[in-house]
Amino acid sequence: MIAFMMNPTAQRGDEDHSLHSRAVVSRRDLPKSVCRRWLSLALAPLMLASPFWDDVRVLDSGMAHLGDSPAPEWTEADPDPTPGGYDLAFEAEPNAGEHVLILAQRHVNDRWDVLLNDRLVSQLERHEDLRDVMYTLPPGTLIEGENVLRVVPSTTTDDITIGRVRLVPKSKREWLGLQPVELTVLDGDTGKPVPARVTIVDDAGELAQLYYAESDRTAVRPGLVYLGDGVGHLELPRGQYTLWAARGVEWGLDEVSLDLTSGDGTAVVLTIHREVDTTGFVAADTHIHTLTYSGHGDASTEERMVTLAGEGVELPIATDHNHNTDYRPVQQALELNRWFTPVTGNEVTASIGHFNAFPLDPNDEIPAVGSTDWNTLVSGMRSKGAKVVILNHPRWPAYKTGPYGKYELEVATGRRAGDVPFPFDAMELVNSQTVEEDPMVLFHDWFGLLNRGESITGVGSSDSHTVGGVVGGGRTYVPSDTDDPAAIDVDAACAAFQAGQTSISMGIFADVLVNGGTM
Numbered sequence: 001m002i003a004f005m006m007n008p009t010a011q012r013g014d015e016d017h018s019l020h021s022r023a024v025v026s027r028r029d030l031p032k033s034v035c036r037r038w039l040s041l042a043l044a045p046l047m048l049a050s051p052f053w054d055d056v057r058v059l060d061s062g063m064a065h066l067g068d069s070p071a072p073e074w075t076e077a078d079p080d081p082t083p084g085g086y087d088l089a090f091e092a093e094p095n096a097g098e099h100v101l102i103l104a105q106r107h108v109n110d111r112w113d114v115l116l117n118d119r120l121v122s123q124l125e126r127h128e129d130l131r132d133v134m135y136t137l138p139p140g141t142l143i144e145g146e147n148v149l150r151v152v153p154s155t156t157t158d159d160i161t162i163g164r165v166r167l168v169p170k171s172k173r174e175w176l177g178l179q180p181v182e183l184t185v186l187d188g189d190t191g192k193p194v195p196a197r198v199t200i201v202d203d204a205g206e207l208a209q210l211y212y213a214e215s216d217r218t219a220v221r222p223g224l225v226y227l228g229d230g231v232g233h234l235e236l237p238r239g240q241y242t243l244w245a246a247r248g249v250e251w252g253l254d255e256v257s258l259d260l261t262s263g264d265g266t267a268v269v270l271t272i273h274r275e276v277d278t279t280g281f282v283a284a285d286t287h288i289h290t291l292t293y294s295g296h297g298d299a300s301t302e303e304r305m306v307t308l309a310g311e312g313v314e315l316p317i318a319t320d321h322n323h324n325t326d327y328r329p330v331q332q333a334l335e336l337n338r339w340f341t342p343v344t345g346n347e348v349t350a351s352i353g354h355f356n357a358f359p360l361d362p363n364d365e366i367p368a369v370g371s372t373d374w375n376t377l378v379s380g381m382r383s384k385g386a387k388v389v390i391l392n393h394p395r396w397p398a399y400k401t402g403p404y405g406k407y408e409l410e411v412a413t414g415r416r417a418g419d420v421p422f423p424f425d426a427m428e429l430v431n432s433q434t435v436e437e438d439p440m441v442l443f444h445d446w447f448g449l450l451n452r453g454e455s456i457t458g459v460g461s462s463d464s465h466t467v468g469g470v471v472g473g474g475r476t477y478v479p480s481d482t483d484d485p486a487a488i489d490v491d492a493a494c495a496a497f498q499a500g501q502t503s504i505s506m507g508i509f510a511d512v513l514v515n516g517g518t519m
Contacts, residue, residue: 007262054276055175056102059090059149060165063104067231072211074106076130085112086151086162092142098171099137101149104164107129109296111154115353116141119349126298126466130161146330157448178211178235180260185245187272193230195309195339196272199223203240209324211235217334219303219310219467226303226310227466228336231453238263240437245270248312248472249507250278261349276509281477282488284315284502286356286390287347287461288471293320297465301330304471307464309339313472313495316340319347322369326362341488347392350377353403354393355424356461357386359490363483378423387494393434394488395441404445411444414452422454428498430504432473457497460504478501 063077073081077126079377101116105124112124114135124137164267168175185196195515200208207223216222217228241258254270288308292301299307307326308316308476318325327342345358350369355377357367367381374505378389395402407416427449436442447454460474478493479501496502503510 003411008402026042038188055170055344057167057169058165060088060470062164063161063163064440065161066153066158068157068414069123071107071159071161074130074161076104076106077163081159082404083156085153086149088149088165089146090149090167091145091166092147095137095139095142095169097139099142100168100170100172100175100349101135101137101329102132102168103134103135103151104130106156106161108160110158112158112160113150113152115150115152117143117147118150124160124162132164135146136172150201163362170349172211173235175466176211176237176514177263179238179260179263180233180235181233181266181331182265183227183243184202184267184269185227185247185254186269186271187230188271193227193248194272195226195228195230195306195312195336196270197247197307197310198225198227198232198250199244199246200225200236201242204265206279208236208241216302217306217336219299219306221467222300224468225322226306228306228309229309235265236260240440245272247272247310248283249475249505250274250276250283250312250509251312261437278477278509279483280478280479281311281503281509281511282314282485282493283312283472284317284476284478284493285313285462285464285472285474286317286345286358286459286476287319287392287428287468288316289320289347289463289465290318290325290463293323293325294465295321297469299465301325301327301342302334303467305331305334305336307467307471308342311470311472312339313475314340315343315478315488315490316471317345317356317358318345319358321347321349322366324362324364324366338486341490343490345386346381348377348381350407352377353391354398355381356388356390357381360384360386368391375423383449387491388426388497389424390424391424392428392461394427395436395462396431397432397456399441400485409445409448411448412449414450414454416468422449422456426457426459429458430474431463432506433463433465450466455500457500457502458504459497459502474504474506477505477509 019082033471065077067081089402107128108124108126113120114122125133153155180231187194202208209222210220213225218232238260245254250275251277254272256270289297290299290304291297292302306315318327324346331337343358344360344362345364346360348355348357348367348369352372361449364384371377381389394404399405409416441517446458459476462471462473464471478496480488
């Protein structure tokens with residue numbers, strides 16, 4: 001994969017929560033012998049961590065397919081979906097302490113509310129693979145007699161499988177024998193804590209389940225915790241683990257082995273060093289989403305602030321779909337101002353293509369998206385104050401159906417149908433979440449346009465929608481008069497994008513000089 005390219009010099013002129021019909025599933029207790037046989041298979045991963053399998057009560061041993069599209073590849077459930085949500089009635093007694101609810105689930109992309117006796121206890125964790133997920137039931141959630149568990153969708157089109165419902169009359173801490181771990185990641189040069197990403201695997205090399213790790217300044221997923229201020233707390237089942245600390249492509253790694261088999265908690269300190277000198281440049285990601293405003297993915301705005309700090313993205317452009325997102329209020333509330341300068345932008349999502357436009361006024365109306373004419377669309381963005389307009393993933397969703405395919409762009413010449421003008425300032429060459437089968441395809445498109453005499457800047461971005469989809473995986477380096485990530489001149493950065501004085505990266509940083517000066 002080409003990870004670096006210098007742009008040529010270019011002088012320029014001018015979500016509603018609705019209740020749908022539900023698939024009703026009501027099963028009473030299975031015989032204990034059946035429960036034990038089923039538990040030995042379906043709960044094998046959990047049984048390795050807990051000796052208390054006799055405490056697990058099976059409420060539903062089946063799986064339901066919910067949604068609106070057939071999925072024959074999901075062999076655990078009926079390939080044909082049932083529309084609506086999931087209902088399960090079961091008998092129980094009031095819980096004075098925390099209980100654990102375990103659900104098997106697959107392919108959750110949108111919001112699904114988990115309600116017990118009409119009380120919201122959680123939302124389904126969003127992920128793709130079939131996995132057991134544990135949810136905490138606070139004291140007083142269960143009632144005497146019949147209880148009703150409901151899982152309610154926010155849309156009718158998200159296909160999932162769900163079931164194998166189990167109830168554990170203990171807290172996660174009691175049931176799994178969790179051990180506390182205090183984490184600290186230090187900057188090896190200053191000796192002070194630094195925002196970072198910590199990855200944790202068990203002795204089988206699998207991502208470890210992390211417990212009680214959530215806080216205002218963490219972002220947590222299986223085997224992954226971002227520490228917004230370099231310190232954090234989590235709990236793990238007894239066992240052996242390996243931990244890695246990292247902070248984006250400019251920093252090194254640290255690794256430590258952790259033995260929790262003795263049953264005692266511990267403190268872990270990892271130290272990372274800045275390995276790449278980017279003096280005179282700042283790292284930008286021009287394509288970033290949140291679940292909060294884009295409506296898909298899994299990263300809340302708060303989690304996004306933590307991941308930006310943890311990956312060393314210094315100039316993040318907020319680009320939620322058709323929304324002028326301003327990170328600053330949340331960044332300030334989390335006291336993460338020192339780590340980056342956020343820019344309000346918008347992924348203007350139209351039928352003919354997606355464009356990132358920035359900077360924009362978060363209080364202004366969003367740019368219009370109805371036109372199928374690029375000149376009209378881009379003029380609307382500029383009328384709202386956008387100094388930079390970027391064409392995103394030009395060959396997505398497929399080579400011939402993406403924006404360049406629709407215009408029948410000729411790779412060798414840069415000519416296209418109708419010889420329509422391309423009014424945007426830049427195009428994505430690297431999008432680390434939209435991987436091209438041929439990693440050079442967009443570079444070929446770009447060089448065809450440059451050979452035709454068009455001044456289009458190449459950019460790198462992540463297009464991250466999730467916590468696990470690394471923000472800043474693809475990035476653009478922008479020249480800057482300051483190396484203070486909290487004091488970046490946004491207007492000067494926009495001018496650099498317009499002039500093509502930026503470079504792109506998926507891990508390599510290089511400063512190209514011509515006759516002793518930058519290009």
